Amino acid sequence: MLRHALLLAGALASTGLAAYPKDPYGSPMWDYNLERYLGEKAEVVLDDRVNLEVPPFAEDSSQVPLTVDLSGFDTPVQKVITWVDLNPIPHLFTYVPQTRVTVVSLNFRVQQATTVRAAVQDESGVWHVGSAHVDAAGGGCTAPSQASSDPNWEEHFGQIRGGAFSPANQSRLKVYVRHPMDSGMVGNIPAFHIETLEIRDTAGGQDEPLLKMTLSESAAENPMFVFELPDAPPQYEVWMRDNNGNQFQRQVGEAL
Amino acid sequence: MTRWCLILLAVMALPAQAALRYHLEPKQIAPDTWMVEGKTENFSKENGGNIVNTAFIVTDAGVVVIDTGPSLQYGDALHDAIRKITDQPVTHVLITHHHPDHAFGNQAFPERSLSALPETTALLERDGEAFSDNMYRMIGDWMRGTQVVLPTQELAPGPLIVGNHTFQLWGFTGHTGADLVILDKTTGTLFAGDMVFYNRAITTPQSPGLNVWQQELDLLAEIPFERLVPGHGPMVTDDRAFRQMHAYMTWLDALFKSSANRGLTANEVMRTPIPGRFDSIAEASYELIRSTTHLYPRYEQAALRMLPEE
Ligand SMILES: [Zn+2]
Numbered sequence: 001m002l003r004h005a006l007l008l009a010g011a012l013a014s015t016g017l018a019a020y021p022k023d024p025y026g027s028p029m030w031d032y033n034l035e036r037y038l039g040e041k042a043e044v045v046l047d048d049r050v051n052l053e054v055p056p057f058a059e060d061s062s063q064v065p066l067t068v069d070l071s072g073f074d075t076p077v078q079k080v081i082t083w084v085d086l087n088p089i090p091h092l093f094t095y096v097p098q099t100r101v102t103v104v105s106l107n108f109r110v111q112q113a114t115t116v117r118a119a120v121q122d123e124s125g126v127w128h129v130g131s132a133h134v135d136a137a138g139g140g141c142t143a144p145s146q147a148s149s150d151p152n153w154e155e156h157f158g159q160i161r162g163g164a165f166s167p168a169n170q171s172r173l174k175v176y177v178r179h180p181m182d183s184g185m186v187g188n189i190p191a192f193h194i195e196t197l198e199i200r201d202t203a204g205g206q207d208e209p210l211l212k213m214t215l216s217e218s219a220a221e222n223p224m225f226v227f228e229l230p231d232a233p234p235q236y237e238v239w240m241r242d243n244n245g246n247q248f249q250r251q252v253g254e255a256l
Numbered sequence: 257m258t259r260w261c262l263i264l265l266a267v268m269a270l271p272a273q274a275a276l277r278y279h280l281e282p283k284q285i286a287p288d289t290w291m292v293e294g295k296t297e298n299f300s301k302e303n304g305g306n307i308v309n310t311a312f313i314v315t316d317a318g319v320v321v322i323d324t325g326p327s328l329q330y331g332d333a334l335h336d337a338i339r340k341i342t343d344q345p346v347t348h349v350l351i352t353h354h355h356p357d358h359a360f361g362n363q364a365f366p367e368r369s370l371s372a373l374p375e376t377t378a379l380l381e382r383d384g385e386a387f388s389d390n391m392y393r394m395i396g397d398w399m400r401g402t403q404v405v406l407p408t409q410e411l412a413p414g415p416l417i418v419g420n421h422t423f424q425l426w427g428f429t430g431h432t433g434a435d436l437v438i439l440d441k442t443t444g445t446l447f448a449g450d451m452v453f454y455n456r457a458i459t460t461p462q463s464p465g466l467n468v469w470q471q472e473l474d475l476l477a478e479i480p481f482e483r484l485v486p487g488h489g490p491m492v493t494d495d496r497a498f499r500q501m502h503a504y505m506t507w508l509d510a511l512f513k514s515s516a517n518r519g520l521t522a523n524e525v526m527r528t529p530i531p532g533r534f535d536s537i538a539e540a541s542y543e544l545i546r547s548t549t550h551l552y553p554r555y556e557q558a559a560l561r562m563l564p565e566e
Contacts, residue, residue: 053523059461059549065522105521137393161560165519172519176560224556226521250563 020044025131027115029085034129037081037091038119043126049073050130052082052118058110061140063220066092067105068118071228073128078121080104084218086114088141088185091216099210103172103228107220109140109183145221147180148189162252164234171234173199173252175225179242183217193217193242199227200237202251210236276398278306278325278333282341285483285491286443288314288421290341292334296456296489296538299326299357304398305391306330308357311447311485312338313440317419318347321369322438322447322485324361326391328402331361348418351407352436352449352487354380355459356387362405371409373427375434379462381406411436428476430469431487432462437476444482451476454489454497455536457543458505460550466509473501489538504534508544512552516559522548 021044023030034044051069058064068080077097083090092108095101108116113135120128147153156178165172177194184191198209210232215223240248282290294308305326312334313320319338324331338346349365351372352358359380362370372380384404392399416423421442428435431450438447450459451472463469477498484492515525526548530540 053521055523055526055545055549057545059546063549063553065526067521067523103521105523107522137390160563161557162563163519163560165517174519174556174560175563176557224553226519249566251566252563 021046023115023131025115025133027085029090029115033083033085033090033117034119037083038127044119045126045128047073047120047128047130050118050120050128052116052130052132054116054132054134056133056135058134058136058140061110061136062143062145063107064110064134064136064140065105065107066116067103067226068120068130069103070120071102073120076123077101078123078125080121081119082117084108084110084114084116087111087218089183089217092116092218093213093215095211095213097211098208099229099232101211101227102230103226104213105226106215106223108218109143109220110134110136111141112136140220141183141185141218144186144189145180145182147221148182148186153180158246158248160238160248160250162238162250164236164252166234171229171232173225173227173229173236173238175227175238175250175252176222177225177240177248178222181219181221181223185217191217192244193219194223194240195243196241197225198239199229200239201232202235202237209239276304276329278304278330280306280330280333280337282312282337285311285485286440286445289440289443289445290314291485291491292337293490294357294488298539298542299391299394301394301396301398303395304330305357305360305395307488309485309487309489310334310358310361312346313418313421313443313445314338314342314344315419315421316344319344320348320350320418320421320423321346321365322350323352323358323449323487324349324365326357326360326395327399328361328363329398329400331364334361335364348416349407350411350436350438350447351376351380352438352447353432353434354383355432355450356391358450358487360387360391360399360402360404362407363401363403367405367408369409370405370407371411372407373412373434373436374410375427376432376436377407377410379432379434380404383462426476426479428472429464430472431458431460433464437479439479439481444480446479446481446484448476448484448486448497450487452484452486452497452501454486454492454500456486456488456538457540458501458547459543460547463550465554466505466512466551470502470505470509473498473505500537504537504540507531507534508547512548512555516552516555519559522552522556525552 053067082092159178161176181193197213199211311322424439426437
């Protein structure tokens with residue numbers, strides 16, 4: 001009995017807060033955000049195969065491209081979570097894939113120079129974390145969207161452009177949505193942004209979406225989503241919903 | 257008492273000023289004409305933003321200054337350098353465009369002499385404060401006391417006569433939407449502003465697009481000149497700056513097009529290696545990151561098709 005308790009305590013200690021690896025970037029938010037997004041007991045390892053790309057500096061703090069490239073991550077993935085350590089709401093997106101997803105890219109807003117993180121959960125539950133740093137003059141989160149000062153924004157609202165591509169024999173999908181993505185952090189402009197996105201397989205007749213994504217307030221205006229799904233058929237349906245209940249659904253065709 | 261105060265003030269002011277000082281060396285490039293050549297670097301706390309070319313022409317009716325540099329202190333240093341060369345007062349300050357490295361020394365010159373295309377003044381009014389914040393961040397103390405001063409005189413394309421010099425002005429748009437180009441017909445010196453960069457990568461934050469810029473460069477290249485002073489980089493006496501601009505912009509445009517057609521992400525485009533033939537162009541990798549931010553989204557959108565609602 002006593003031995004059992006000791007073992008349990010030992011197991012807890014080894015997966016508890018103290019077990020997080022040291023942050024190679026030394027961010028003051030490292031432990032806090034790991035605990036917040038992955039959980040106090042999460043098993044976390046640093047992993048170079050989680051290739052997180054951002055530019056070294058943000059030329060436009062309201063549009064900073066972030067790419068999670070998992071082409072070198074050769075084990076199945078349960079879930080991916082990205083966040084921007086020093087943003088007022090750090091979380092950027094979370095997705096759950098049902099097929100191999102090698103690339104996901106999306107622009108974010110940055111409030112100040114910060115580290116960014118991508119945490120990839122493997123099948124055994126372990127989180128593999130990749131990091132990067134972006135320098136920034138800042139203010140991207142508290143700058144109003146262009147749409148909020150454009151009286152004609154509704155003309156373009158919800159317009160969606162898309163395409164399928166085959167760079168290097170991969171199946172890549174790009175979807176560009178005209179949406180203000182107001183964060184709710186600017187003056188009197190209420191939060192108005194896409195919360196959920198799904199990529200569905202229209203060719204294979206699969207019920208579960210190939211990918212389910214949730215987005216937070218750090219996502220930039222007029223998002224340009226890039227997805228690479230090397231093993232899925234190049235015939236998709238993209239579905240999105242914003243926090244005001246607007247739904248958007250489009251077919252994206254064969255690879256070019 | 258007053259004298260005491262002055263001495264005290266001078267002593268207090270000394271250390272800061274001694275630490276940060278522009279050493280401007282005007283070089284005579286033509287009769288009556290001096291160029292102050294900046295580095296081909298990016299803004300830094302080391303160079304104080306002395307990364308831009310300014311110039312002045314001493315006519316018999318006053319001095320014509322072309323651009324005022326990145327800060328009050330640069331403007332003062334430029335004005336001092338002019339006073340060492342001539343007793344003529346500065347009567348005309350021609351601001352080629354609203355970028356901070358060209359217009360933030362305005363304060364050092366008489367307000368009534370400050371002249372620009374009206375669109376340039378409007379852009380400076382719109383962007384001046386944001387530029388200023390950014391400049392304080394990039395060059396810090398060199399900016400001390402610098403305030404945005406708007407031009408008071410409107411320039412229009414056409415002739416401008418100042419004393420014994422006759423100038424011809426053009427208004428282009430390729431670099432910022434309002435870009436003044438000045439030919440001093442008296443000496444054959446073409447002051448191209450930032451419409452022309454030489455041995456320094458172009459900057460594109462307010463550019464209407466590479467195509468517009470390139471079309472206007474073709475027009476600019478037809479202006480006959482003895483020597484050309486680019487906005488950044490050394491003076492040239494032949495068409496090499498145009499040839500370099502053309503080659504580099506053609507490469508950049510093709511890179512964005514082909515990348516968009518392959519569905520590449522902005523991050524993938526930003527880390528494209530710069531071809532070796534552009535080795536002489538300073539800051540090309542750095543500017544590729546900036547230009548991808550400014551321009552690539554348009555190429556990306558053009559490579560996608562409108563998806564109809566179901
Ligand atoms: Zn410029």
